[in-house]
Amino acid sequence: MELHIDKAEAIQAALKRGASNGLGFLLVDPAMSLIYANEEALQILNYPAKDRRDFEKVVRERLHSILTIQGARQVSSVTEFVSGRRHYCCRTLGVLLRSRPSNREDFAVLLERTLDIGFEVRKICEKHNLTKREQEAVAHVVRGLSVKEAAACMEISPNTVKAFLRFAMLKMQVSGRSAIMAKIIESKR
Incomplete structure (x- = not known):
């Protein structure tokens, strides 16, 4: 660009x-x-x-x-x-x-x-038994990065990030990225 x-x-x-x-x-x-x-x-x-x-x-x-x-x-x-x-x-x-x-x-x-959201994200991820890479993908989404930006940080393809997020959403029993955020916000209460 x-x-x-x-x-x-x-x-x-x-x-x-x-x-x-x-x-x-x-x-x-x-x-x-x-x-x-x-x-x-x-x-x-x-x-x-x-x-x-x-x-x-x-x-x-x-x-x-x-x-x-x-x-x-x-x-x-x-x-x-x-x-x-x-x-x-x-x-x-x-x-x-x-x-x-x-x-x-x-x-x-x-x-x-x-925001330093590491603790809350780790707590939710451990509760749902997410793998390390799934946790990393979720953390990037929570920080507001796009899939492409998360892929650059993780040094993998955007499609692989999407796959990690799909697995994370299945394990967390949510339907989208905003629902992941809602789970984390709920855990703070």
Whole structure:
């Protein structure tokens, strides 16, 4: 997926809308140098540092460690990481900026806070005797990932993820993905 951007104003407007939702947004070049980062992204990547002396270096190192997990520098990849006690989903997209003369593809990086749902999901999965891979597929669905994104995280085909989810739904005696969510929400009560 390639995104062509003509004007920085369009990016700024989108970022202002995203900032109110706690969404971190960065543009980085292939060498992991920051082109742009909104305030939320900088807070996520720089946590818990208070001073900004080596700020750019800290952000670059943190971003590099996140994006090299599971080959996240591929176009349209999804990874998860922890910053402090918060869990985040990191999505990367390839971007061709017309304002930059190089043919190299830059990256747009979205950082979105997710819930740490591991305990509740494990509890439900153990109750229904799900296999490890079925548990993993269910956990990705609960986190809101699509089948394609879950497949990328699990390094298997989307059809295999669908099969794991079908087996999980049979064992849990539910009819769909939303019913899996309902089971987990019920267990919290």
